[in-house]
Amino acid sequence: MIVDVSKKILIVGLGLLGGSYARALKRFGFHISAITKEQSSIEYALREGLIDQGSTQLDARIIGQADLVVFALYPHIFVEWIEQNQHLLKSGALITDVTGVKGGIVYKIQDMLRPDVEFIAAHPMAGLEVSGVENSTDKIFAGANYIVTPTSKNTPEAIQTCMELGRLLGFSNVATLSPEEHDEMIGFLSQLTHCIAITLMTCNDKADMEKFTGDSFRDLTRIARINDLMWSELFVANKPALLEQMNLFIDKFNELKTMLETEDMDGMRRMMRHSTERRALFDKK
Amino acid sequence: MIVDVSKKILIVGLGLLGGSYARALKRFGFHISAITKEQSSIEYALREGLIDQGSTQLDARIIGQADLVVFALYPHIFVEWIEQNQHLLKSGALITDVTGVKGGIVYKIQDMLRPDVEFIAAHPMAGLEVSGVENSTDKIFAGANYIVTPTSKNTPEAIQTCMELGRLLGFSNVATLSPEEHDEMIGFLSQLTHCIAITLMTCNDKADMEKFTGDSFRDLTRIARINDLMWSELFVANKPALLEQMNLFIDKFNELKTMLETEDMDGMRRMMRHSTERRALFDKK
Numbered sequence: 001m002i003v004d005v006s007k008k009i010l011i012v013g014l015g016l017l018g019g020s021y022a023r024a025l026k027r028f029g030f031h032i033s034a035i036t037k038e039q040s041s042i043e044y045a046l047r048e049g050l051i052d053q054g055s056t057q058l059d060a061r062i063i064g065q066a067d068l069v070v071f072a073l074y075p076h077i078f079v080e081w082i083e084q085n086q087h088l089l090k091s092g093a094l095i096t097d098v099t100g101v102k103g104g105i106v107y108k109i110q111d112m113l114r115p116d117v118e119f120i121a122a123h124p125m126a127g128l129e130v131s132g133v134e135n136s137t138d139k140i141f142a143g144a145n146y147i148v149t150p151t152s153k154n155t156p157e158a159i160q161t162c163m164e165l166g167r168l169l170g171f172s173n174v175a176t177l178s179p180e181e182h183d184e185m186i187g188f189l190s191q192l193t194h195c196i197a198i199t200l201m202t203c204n205d206k207a208d209m210e211k212f213t214g215d216s217f218r219d220l221t222r223i224a225r226i227n228d229l230m231w232s233e234l235f236v237a238n239k240p241a242l243l244e245q246m247n248l249f250i251d252k253f254n255e256l257k258t259m260l261e262t263e264d265m266d267g268m269r270r271m272m273r274h275s276t277e278r279r280a281l282f283d284k285k
Numbered sequence: 286m287i288v289d290v291s292k293k294i295l296i297v298g299l300g301l302l303g304g305s306y307a308r309a310l311k312r313f314g315f316h317i318s319a320i321t322k323e324q325s326s327i328e329y330a331l332r333e334g335l336i337d338q339g340s341t342q343l344d345a346r347i348i349g350q351a352d353l354v355v356f357a358l359y360p361h362i363f364v365e366w367i368e369q370n371q372h373l374l375k376s377g378a379l380i381t382d383v384t385g386v387k388g389g390i391v392y393k394i395q396d397m398l399r400p401d402v403e404f405i406a407a408h409p410m411a412g413l414e415v416s417g418v419e420n421s422t423d424k425i426f427a428g429a430n431y432i433v434t435p436t437s438k439n440t441p442e443a444i445q446t447c448m449e450l451g452r453l454l455g456f457s458n459v460a461t462l463s464p465e466e467h468d469e470m471i472g473f474l475s476q477l478t479h480c481i482a483i484t485l486m487t488c489n490d491k492a493d494m495e496k497f498t499g500d501s502f503r504d505l506t507r508i509a510r511i512n513d514l515m516w517s518e519l520f521v522a523n524k525p526a527l528l529e530q531m532n533l534f535i536d537k538f539n540e541l542k543t544m545l546e547t548e549d550m551d552g553m554r555r556m557m558r559h560s561t562e563r564r565a566l567f568d569k570k
Binding site: 198210251265269 | 497517528530542546561563
């Protein structure tokens, strides 16, 4: 199946990301349904023209007619949903997701899934610090990465369809990685940075520090305001890869500490020059 | 001495910060001199009307006529300058500085200084990622902190004068801290954040990470582009306080790592909620 506008799309979980998918895809005229927890989310999406129909129930008719199903749920809820409700999916349906960790999810879902339904995993690397369909916007996809993480169980057609979906959504970069490469990358670039930010924010509770703070500290702790329910789950779901990245960080931090203790100026300056050079690679192009 | 416009001010070290001092103070009509390494800096400052006179030499006449001398030099160069040239200072002169660490500098300078000259230390917490008098601007002082760090050797008049200087420069907040309080605060808010940024930037050299980077990683590594000469010196100059802050950070980071290893969801969520609450204190007012 290659995405064409006669296909019916179902979004399960109509929050910020699910709503933003609906908003972006509706521009092309797709028939879009939604299943989500809150009636108010359905009503908002109908009123705004983001979806054609929706339900807070497991509506067998809505689920059974969908050619492409996007799961925008917390990881463990996604797994439970498939366990309990996969019999409702249409034969030949393609399902995909938005989960921020892959290794612990992709194989589990593919192993339990009916043979006549295919799961191709994807991670849209976009978000906002607010939540809910009311805050949805397709602007978050511009300039962002969409990573498809196929396994040996995936067909070339499903991989192509999923990549095309990423381009239709408006992502600037659409790429594939193995689930393991993805988890290492996300463990380093996203999860480790959040671990560092919350540690920095909580390791010294001395009063009045905020009176003297400057932009450096504010930059390093912007993401220290964190959704504890979601991130604790994502950390555990990516435990081996994240622990490896945390250990890399601790080893290097201890190296720097030893150089400071021994006043190894050359060593510190070498590390700083390496840091300066490497940071240039990460500038916005 | 309370600052009045008949006083003659000398700036030693006409870089970004020294130049910005000159620019801010010239608005009030002070007579301003400069001594600095490069003839081109003097020429630029004269052409722009930032200073009335300047020299790349130890001009005894210029130094001897200054009522207030601001040293905007690297810490070890400041100490050497005083050792070698303090005989040139006018009797009754007040000297101050811009050094980012205090405990290791203030007592050393005060102990070696002539009894008829007073040193009152200050840390203007302002800067830019560029250097040189050509980039100087008094805009960097708006919204920023100016910290005076008096000791028992300082007179109330010198403390008042130095605080008034901070206000004349345009700093939004002018406060006093002991050198020790200052160094703990700066060790945490500024130096530890730089240690973290350069560690994150250098702990994983895997290729192609930059293709997938998002704003979180960019925020945490903005300051990983670093002046290696200056920061290695500042780290060592504040070694005991910085090591203490590094240890606080390592202990908390290891706590988080243990919670992840044992999948202690409650513990992680408690830490994240603590982080979220504490971050709110640090929002820009």
